[in-house]
Amino acid sequence: MIQYLPNIIFIGVLFFGLYFFARNLSRLYRNINFGKSIDVRGDRKQRFLNMCKIALGQGKLIKRPVSGMLHVIVYVGFIIINIELLEIVLDGVLGTHRIFSDYLGELYGYLISTFELLAFLVVVAVTIFWLRRNVINIKRFFGDNMKGWPKNDANIILYFEIVLMALFITMNATDTNFQAMNSGNLISGYVAILFDGFSNESLHIIERACWWAHIIGILIFMNYLYFSKHLHILLAFPNTYFAKINNLGEIDNLNSVTNEVKLMMDPDMAFSNETTESEEIEKFGASDVMDLNKLQLLNSYSCTECGRCTSVCPANITGKKLSPRKIMMDTRDRIEEVGRNLDLNNGVFVDDEKSLLNDYITKEELWACTSCNACVQECPISIDPLSIILDMRRYLVMEESSAPLELNNMMSNIENNGAPWPYNQMDRLNWKE
Amino acid sequence: MGNNLEVKTMAEYAAEGKQPEVLFWVGCAGSFDDRAKKITKAFVKILNSINIEFAVLGTEESCTGDPAKRSGNEFLFQMQAMTNIEVLNSYSIKTIVTTCPHCFNTIKNEYPSLGGDYKVLHHTQFLNNLLKEGRLKxxxxxxxxxxxxxxxxxxxxxxxxxxxxxxxxxxxxxxxxxxxxxxxxxxxxxxxxxxxxxxxxxxxxxxxxxxxxxxxxxxxxxxxxxxxxxxxxxxxxxxxxxxxxxxxxxxxxxxxxxxxxxx
The missing domain is CATH 3.40.50 (Rossmann fold)
Structure with a gap:
């Protein structure tokens, strides 16, 4: 029985890792579904193509070649090295050692060599990422709210990746049988030199320790995702699939408003029963996360806080408080707060006298936006901060009537004489003279 | 430069029982702003010079609602949009050209779901098409x-x-x-x-x-x-x-x- 102890421990660890991961995912799903429904039908082919190009193919990341290429290395490394995970899990459950090597023969060496090379490149890329974040003064990593948790989160992810890769290489380097095969040890062969003079016994202990630390590390990292901006490795895919496929300039027309305007314009309709079905008074625009739609909440969870959006925002460039990245981070912080509220109260939201508006995002930020779509265009995974800004402006204007005075003047001009300036509509053709 | 611009309104076309090739949506800036009026005139001069049959709405035109919508006033936007769509549809307008990208964007993207479906062109697109057709040199x-x-x-x-x-x-x-x-x-x-x-x-x-x-x-x-x-x-x-x-x-x-x- 005792000989099966490692298998049992492994299965237990794996089970707990996956259990907590599933619990995190279900909370994530619940939180996103706290948002309003949104129509994302239509042109599935186009959506699928966008996902392949932008998420799978990293098409928009490459626009900035340095960080783009580094990201591609880490991304490809992540996906390919994960094939090795399959072997690790099988070995752990079955109590085997390098189960694939028996079946794959010579191919096994090539496979592990590829993993090792990628692991090495990932370490290099991640080290450069760390330098970019902590040493080289790149504005988007130091600007607005990139202090405290967001900064630590970014570094923790990098440390995790370096440690996991180092464990993988060390595990291979101290695996005496594997080194003796002398095939597949492209990188670990050099690292093995460091262990010259170690007894077989201690090498075995180091190898086992690395093996266990590696898999447990992966399980911890997987469960860290839910609390981290690193969630993008999963959510980038649905996010690019569901992202807007219409022209960026198009802002949705609020259906609830359409009904009311039709009533106002057509008195006959007021007396017909057709439109009076929903008596529920609808709130216009968004003051909190539950007024946003599911896609906007998915956007906020998908955001990697890279700050490309903020670095191209004309308002931010010229020193205004608005930062599209902050809009996304605030939205996520608030939906997470709401999520914790749901956890504590058996899935029912208990009013906490807070809201996304004012407690997180100020009016000053919202009114600084030029709706230029630079942030939307720039986002490597098609997040749309503009739609949140506009929904919150809708709340400010239609529910609170708190637009800046000049905008109220502009709007009353449109209402009274059909132009944003106080000119008479009857003079519209005077330019001809 | 001659100052005799030939501009007919949609109402005048309708009275003659004719339909122009295109409706020129002048926009608020193009109608009232002194600097933008020069752009309006310049565009009309080009249209006149190659005898393009176009009409304007004149006093029947009203703000598309773009600045209201982007301010968050969806009510005002849709009021404007529906009023404009009613006018446009009453004249059976098919193609619209405009010198303002904001009017262009709004009519092109935001009017269709409110019942206003037109082919909308920015003036540079319109002129570029004429160029390709050989009508403009x-x-x-x-x-x-x-x-x-x-x-x-x-x-x-x-x-x-x-x-x-x-x-x-x-x-x-x-x-x-x-x-x-x-x-x-x-x-x-x-x-x-x-x-x-x-x-x-x-x-x-x-x-x-x-x-x-x-x-x-x-x-x-x-x-x-x-x-x-x-x-x-x-x-x-x-x-x-x-x-x-x-x-x-x-x-x-x-x-x-x-x-x-x-x-």
Whole structure:
């Protein structure tokens, strides 16, 4: 029985890792579904193509070649090295050692060599990422709210990746049988030199320790995702699939408003029963996360806080408080707060006298936006901060009537004489003279 | 330059029982703003010179609702939209051309789901089509070889993916186009969009139009071309603030064509 102890421990660890991961995912799903429904039908082919190009193919990341290429290395490394995970899990459950090597023969060496090379490149890329974040003064990593948790989160992810890769290489380097095969040890062969003079016994202990630390590390990292901006490795895919496929300039027309305007314009309709079905008074625009739609909440969870959006925002460039990245981070912080509220109260939201508006995002930020779509265009995974800004402006204007005075003047001009300036509509053709 | 513009309203066409080839949506800036009115006239001169049958709505035109919508006033926007759609549909309008990318974007993208489905073109697209059909001829004229830079209006570029039409026209004018550092999909906003035109900017360390104008001036060209009356105003103000108004002209593409063709 005792000989099966490692298998049992492994299965237990794996089970707990996956259990907590599933619990995190279900909370994530619940939180996103706290948002309003949104129509994302239509042109599935186009959506699928966008996902392949932008998420799978990293098409928009490459626009900035340095960080783009580094990201591609880490991304490809992540996906390919994960094939090795399959072997690790099988070995752990079955109590085997390098189960694939028996079946794959010579191919096994090539496979592990590829993993090792990628692991090495990932370490290099991640080290450069760390330098970019902590040493080289790149504005988007130091600007607005990139202090405290967001900064630590970014570094923790990098440390995790370096440690996991180092464990993988060390595990291979101290695996005496594997080194003796002398095939597949492209990188670990050099690292093995460091262990010259170690007894077989201690090498075995180091190898086992690395093996266990590696898999447990992966399980911890997987469960860290839910609390981290690193969630993008999963959510980038649905996010690019569901992202807007219409022209960026198009802002949705609020259906609830359409009904009311039709009533106002057509008195006959007021007396017909057709439109009076929903008596529920609808709130216009968004003051909190539950007024946003599911896609906007998915956007906020998908955001990697890279700050490309903020670095191209004309308002931010010229020193205004608005930062599209902050809009996304605030939205996520608030939906997470709401999520914790749901956890504590058996899935029912208990009013906490807070809201996304004012407690997180100020009016000053919202009114600084030029709706230029630079942030939307720039986002490597098609997040749309503009739609949140506009929904919150809708709340400010239609529910609170708190637009800046000049905008109220502009709007009353449109209402009274059909132009944003106080000119008479009857003079519209005077330019001809 | 003759000042006899031939402009007929849709009502006049309807009275004659005729339908023009295209409706020219003039827009509020094009109707009332002194600088933008010149762009309106320039476009009409080109249309007149090649006998394009077009109409305007005149006093029946009203704001598309763009600044209201982008301010968050969906009610006012939809009131404007539905009123305009009623007028447009009553004349069975099929094709609309406009010199303002904001009107262009709104009618093209936001009117269809409210019942207004039209083919909508920005004036640079419309002229570019005429060029391809051989109905319009453009030569360099006095601009031949001069250096120019072009500012992409957000609502034509990023919002609707039109970067080529204005550049094709510039090429036809035999101008040498020097691109700004931030151009096409990376273009920087002039600062007017999202109803910012009608209010003071929030507190910051610089005005957006100054940031953009500095970038345009960095190209060392003597002409800054735009395709939007609001961008035109913002960058003109920027050039004035930089005291360069005697050296650098901010012009709409149709104004370039009118001068080059001596219309």
């Amino acid at each position: 453009i030569e360099g004229g006095e601009y031949k070889g001069k250096k120019i830079t072009y500012h992409d209006p957000c609502y034509l570029g990023r919002a609707n993916n039109e970067y080529n039409a204005p550049r094709e026209l510039i090429k036809k004018l035999e101008l040498e186009l020097i691109e700004m550092k931030r151009c096409k999909s990376n273009g920087l906003c002039c600062g007017a969009g999202g109803a910012q035109m009608f209010k003071d900017a929030e507190k910051g360390n610089k005005e957006i139009n100054i940031e953009r104008t500095e970038e345009a001036l960095d190209t060392k060209t003597t002409i800054i071309a735009a395709g939007c009356p609001f961008c035109n105003t913002m960058i003109s103000d920027g050039v004035k603030a930089k005291e360069k108004e005697n050296d650098v002209k901010v012009l709409d593409i149709v104004e370039l064509i009118v001068t080059a063709q001596d219309l």
